[in-house]
Amino acid sequence: MNNKEQVIVITGASSGIGEATAHKLAGHGFKVVLTARRMEKLKEIKDTITSNGGEALAIAADVTKVEELHEVVRKTKSKFGKVTGWINNAGLMPLSFVEKLKTDEWNTMVDVNIKGVLNGIEAVLPSLIDNHGGNIINISSSAAHRFFPGGAVYCATKSAVMMLSEGLRQELAPKYGINVTSIEPGATSTELMDTITDEDILEKLSSMKEMTMLEAEDIAEAIYYTLSQPKRVNVNNLYILPSEQQ
Numbered sequence: 036m037n038n039k040e041q042v043i044v045i046t047g048a049s050s051g052i053g054e055a056t057a058h059k060l061a062g063h064g065f066k067v068v069l070t071a072r073r074m075e076k077l078k079e080i081k082d083t084i085t086s087n088g089g090e091a092l093a094i095a096a097d098v099t100k101v102e103e104l105h106e107v108v109r110k111t112k113s114k115f116g117k118v119t120g121w122i123n124n125a126g127l128m129p130l131s132f133v134e135k136l137k138t139d140e141w142n143t144m145v146d147v148n149i150k151g152v153l154n155g156i157e158a159v160l161p162s163l164i165d166n167h168g169g170n171i172i173n174i175s176s177s178a179a180h181r182f183f184p185g186g187a188v189y190c191a192t193k194s195a196v197m198m199l200s201e202g203l204r205q206e207l208a209p210k211y212g213i214n215v216t217s218i219e220p221g222a223t224s225t226e227l228m229d230t231i232t233d234e235d236i237l238e239k240l241s242s243m244k245e246m247t248m249l250e251a252e253d254i255a256e257a258i259y260y261t262l263s264q265p266k267r268v269n270v271n272n273l274y275i276l277p278s279e280q281q
């Protein structure tokens with residue numbers, strides 16, 4: 036399918052990797068649907084895309100509320116006639132040491148990082164099955180491969196997303212031509228660390244600031260590569276680390 040025929044929904048499009056992906060895909064002619072909770076940010080990004088000649092739609096939605104994601108699909112079809120791909124990118128990383136029992140943060144990570152992905156799949160899958168093809172891209176993390184202190188729950192959520200992606204791929208790609216990809220980035224310079232409240236973690240992470248991290252655009256490029264492949268190619272996993280990350 037050529038780029039102009041693709042209509043891609045991006046969750047968590049109001050900042051970081053989602054925002055960079057929206058610009059990258061729109062710049063290559065894809066129609067993009069931006070969704071997140073902060074509508075003001077989405078609107079600014081949409082306006083920039085359209086003023087550069089791209090096509091975009093902004094819809095406020097919380098990935099923990101599946102009805103809102105069904106509404107995203109309805110509005111996308113109403114504007115662009117179809118949806119051809121869905122990027123489950125929304126995520127949070129409030130790292131903390133387990134002994135601190137920050138259970139509200141654990142639950143939020145499960146709700147957004149795991150259930151939010153399942154909600155996205157529930158919302159989009161019937162449309163992709165009807166189309167006899169499409170793409171689902173899930174943003175997992177290098178945290179799915181390696182544990183780091185304070186990351187017990189976060190790493191568990193991202194491992195779940197990576198394994199879920201392989202299950203989806205096995206069930207959906209051969210039967211329906213729906214290609215499924217897990218992208219596993221290492222440290223990337225975004226707002227992700229802003230959700231950390233554990234001061235001991237913040238102190239530990241301050242040393243990371245000396246490292247040259249990935250830019251959100253580097254992951255957007257990987258997403259563009261994935262979506263540019265012919266239908267016969269399923270890009271299963273892309274595990275991408277900053278050169279300086281151990």
Ligand code: NDP
Binds near residue numbers: 097128178226251
């Ligand atoms: P950002 O914090 O910049 O982006 C996170 C996005 O998720 C925001 O757009 C935010 O939008 C959205 N979001 C959070 N909660 C919800 C919700 N309940 N409903 C809808 N949207 C929500 O971080 P990144 O760009 O880094 O994160 C994107 C993905 O990449 C995440 O899944 C993250 O785990 C993953 N990742 C990031 C890495 C990194 O080092 N940065 C490394 C590996 C993976 P809003 O607040 O407007 O709702």
